[in-house]
Amino acid sequence: MLDIAEELHHWAEQGRDFAVATVVAVGGSAPRQPGAALAVDRDGTAIGSVSGGCVEGAVHELCGQALDQGTTVRARFGYSDDDAFAVGLSCGGVIDILVTPIGADDPARDVFAAALAAAARKEAAAVARITDGPAELLGRPLLVHPDGSYEGRLGGHPELDRTAAAEAHALLEAGRTGSVTIGADGSRCGQPLTLLVESSVPPPRMIVFGAVDFAAALVRAGKFLGYHVTLCDARPVFATRARFPEADELVVDWPHRYLAATEVDARTVLCVLTHDAKFDVPLLERALRLPVAYVGAMGSRRTHLARNERLRAIGLTEPELARLHSPIGLDLGARTPEETALSIAAEIVADRRGGSGAPLTGTHTPIHREGGRTVAGGISPVA
Template sequence: MLDIADELNRWVRQGRDFAVATVVAVGGSAPRQPGAALAVDGEGAATGSVSGGCVEGAVYDLCRQALEDGGTVVERFGYNDEDAFAVGLTCGGTIDILVTPVRGGVFPAALAAAASGEAAALVRIADGPEELRGAALLVRPDGSYEGGLGGHLALDRTAAAEARALLDAGRTGTVEIGADGSRCGQPLTLLVECSVPAPRMLVFGAIDFADALTRVGAFLGYRVTVCDARPVFATRARFPDADEIVVEWPHRYLKAEADAGRLDSRTVLCVLTHDAKFDVPLLELALGLPVAYVGAMGSRRTHLDRDERLREAGVTDRELARLRSPIGLDLGGRTPEETALSIGAEIVAHRRGGSGVALTGAHTPIHKDPPAQPAEAGRVAVR
């Protein structure tokens, strides 16, 4: 439900009663991932989506029912080959939906945090004893929490620790623990929805391609910074869609941001300067940082020359293997907008594990889940 926090936070401030249906589990080729939500208020207004349209009508009715009787339910929707007209997912997957009325508790605080861009995790019991289902806990980045899951104090503590781990990674997913907070006993499935500040996109080089890329980056949900050492080019008039414009040598700015801890594993760096005096010191630093993506613009000739200069500067082959250059996917584009689209497409493919090839004729899954981190494998399902 935190994915529609802006609208729901307005509903809370307006004093409107509403119920929320949230995806808590998916199987097969489901269109939405855990955390996706549809909300319905007392007047019948709706916001959000849980399936891209397949089962919205049935879920809408469940929300209206929850508002009437105050109950919490979990409903599974899937495709039925024997009855193709039944409510289900035409894609063939399954989704489990948690439907609950939202009336006080920790929900207003969770929605306010998400709407303001603060880091917070909302934990709810998605599967377990009926009397506990839908109970909620709000967890902050420092591990403090409020609310409760209706069970043992140890359950709240364990849930808060699990939620904090997912919050640190900026991920939403499910966790299985025992009802008493241990790994034993009757199992509970917890949905942990994480709200984190928007990931950053740093665009180096104040050129026309950068203007198009700032728009694509904003569309993809990034907080975009444009950096260039030339004040005549790095202006608000040229980059009205950028969240921040910085006049500084790129490598100096990147080092300052890294030293200040303002980069993380979701940060993407797009180097569009294709000028060795800017590129080499910048990429020498960038390729050693634990960021999500580093791409550099230039022709294949420029790429080969840049690789040689980076090796001379001491960049290892392993570090060079991280560099996406020439930047972007092969879409055949020429305009700044087409180029920006190819860069954005490569960033999404890199983030989601996509191949970048056409889906027509392919036999790979359309939706891919990123592999679990080693510490999380077998324990947490993430998106």
């Protein structure tokens, strides 16, 4: 649901009634992961997606029914030999959908609205909902804040809310979206319950070092992938808004000094395009010792070897050097800045999701992976 928070926030502000269908579980080669959502209002207007097109029509109808009846329902869509291309996933997967109506008189509407507003503002928040359990408990939201406080009620015993809030807070701190099972003792309702926790976190950072033409294209690619992009260069004549209009931040400073002063985390990607030893070496000395998701550096193979020798000489270890993606990017035969930016972006995605970078044609690995090696942010791929 939080993956379409901006649009739903507008609907909530306008007072619209709507139903949200959320993917709560997947099996096999499902195209969307838990947390993906499709919403439908009273007029039949739809936003979002739960399957990439396979079952959208059937889910649209379910949303309309849920709005008319005012009840939350769970439904399963999957592949069958008899009905492979009708209501089902012809790709062979199975998805479970929770459809929740949110009407003007819904007592939980304020909680949903607060969650959507927080996510639309790119603030950290998590929403926990029961997706498998007694029918009367399905779909009710619990909004959990970064400090562990929470709003709303799942229903049942207050201990259930406290347990669910603690589980949701743990996933929020990790920037993850996923399911949690609460045992019968914790649920206090005589049976285990399954929660879907959707986390919304500020977008991950991409820091591009070096105000070169390749950097301008990479800034655009980073924005397209949902990163908060910073461009850093020590030369004020090159690090200008006119040259990098799409960057979220422009910083004029020595790259290593800026990296030492700014905040990074396990989702941050660092792209070193300076291609100059006086910038690269002190910058990479620090970058390769930080707990970030990705460090890549531009340069020829000869430049890479020479740079590695300099880094060894100042004390970097082989495991630290092994974290460096250099020469940066995948082998696409790229020539132009845009093609080079695409190759870098592709490598970042492959590294994040655990992909090989090989063509899908002729390979036998799953197309839709369940998780990656690191968390990407927003609604986490989960991880």
